[in-house]
Amino acid sequence: MEGLNELAFVIGGINHWITIFLIMAGLYIIVSRSNMIKKLVGLSIFQTSVYLLYVSPGKILGGTAPIIIEDAPGQLYSNPLPHVLILTAIVVGVATLALGLALVVRINEAYGSIEEDDVYTSVDWD
């Protein structure tokens, strides 16, 4: 039985495991890569973890869309709020990525490189 419980813990929380994996993977890419576009990819992955984190608890087994049907009151429905929030978060993520990429284009024009190591060492930061 012990083993079964642990299995249930691992499988039942699969969404959260994936969330944690995405958080760590995203942060790792941001920290470890010097290429500015790869960094932005990492940032996007990091933000994606949030979508899963929010949407997961919004799912109810057997739940339907939250529409009131007069014949069948008390129907089980999924809370639409997390999905709506994540729509907003996705828009925010897209905007951030777009701005980030635009900046990288400008950086490439100004410095001739998108490697962070080159960019930061090519100017005197004083």
Add this chain to the structure above:
Amino acid sequence: MLDQLPAIVVAVPLIAAAVCAIVRQQTACWLIALVVCGVSTLGSIAMLAQVQDYGPISYQMGGWAPPVGIEYRIDILSGYLLVLVSLIATAVLVYGRVSVQAEIKQSLRGWYYTMYLLCMCGLMGIVITGDAFNAFVFMEISSLSMYTLIALGKDRRALAAAYQYLIMGTIGATMYVIGVGLLFTITGTLNLVDMAERLRPLLDTPAAIAGMAFILVGLSLKIALFPLHLWLPSAYAYAPSAVTAFLAATATKVAIYLLMRFLYSVFGFGFAIEQTPIPEVILILSLIAIFAGSFSAIFQENVKRMLAYSSVAQIGYITLGIALADAPGLVGSLVHIANHAMMKGALFMLIGGIALQIGTVRLSDMAGLGKAMPLTMFGIVLAGFSMLGVPGTVGFVSKWYLSVGALENGWWWMVALLMVSSLLVLAYIGRVIEVAFFRERPAGAPALKDPPKSMLITSWVFVLACIYLGIDTSFTVGVAEQIVSVLLGAGQ
């Protein structure tokens, strides 16, 4: 009409930003922005007055009752921040007209005002909203427009600084939203007041603690609390002068507001402060920030960068008060939010004037400016003394309250540390004074005079505010004491 004020102060800048994006003609955009910021300022002052007399205002966005709908909630703390942000936005706008013309390409000036309004809308929104997720959206509105504003700097280093800030700022905001997500999962609500109530029996659960940790780290990145301050010096140093003044005086303060809101109102004094190691962590980091920031400032050649490092230190004073978590410490912290905005606003504006006249902000190029630009340099001396904490200036008031707060905990050593830290401020402000007043301008250097009146007058308004609010403390300390009684009263 007056009932709709909470919506007006946020929605009007947002709509005006869209209008500016269509108009794009710089004078028209500037006028629109000025009117809008003025309206928001008047609205904020009216709301603060109302809150002081009749208690918190609750505004139901779109008529949906909270906790389902988004509630705009103005209590005395948010009222105070609203007035601060909108006043500074208006003042920097007046100041920035000439400076923007000198530093930003003509085709981009309309966009500058668009982004400026968006940024102000975001900052006002964070403060006014009573909804945790709505605060995230406003945070991203203000941050994205802020990255754009920084990238408008004429130096190519501004681009790299903006990119760096974008990465760090987005990590911070995402951490915040992960924390809010965890709290939302266990409470089922995003309304801050409602969340605080439903969290009370759940505070010991791992989800609540993890949520708190994520929010704390995320906001610390936005605040630039040591050691998460790495984005700040470059961002401040290479942004256009007007942007630096606006950014330094408002953006970090608003993040501090959100941190206070979560620590004191949502998690509650009794849990966040008394049962978790958060105050100790913030205390140690604040002290390191004060010393590391000031030390780094001493060795900077670029004066804007020097003041940016000094901002890291000054933010340390503000968070120190949060960590002390007793009445005088918190008053010191809240007063310092306004005081630091005045001092740094004044300094960055005056430096912006110098940048306009001599085209650089390197210390070595400022030799002899005391004679060439007397009013500017005299303002820098006064604001610098204010940062030093000379009695009769605002800096003294905040340090006084922080010291009293430390003494209430019996921490004599901290009072000593605060005094030593003032000496460090003297070291870097002294360098500027020494170069400007005791060195001669190189022979053959072109004649100089003080920057145009619009810049000089707005800067001096801030300088005089540093003196006035240091002598007549009834407004800032009065409001701060009211806020503290609410903050400490709510959690106990």
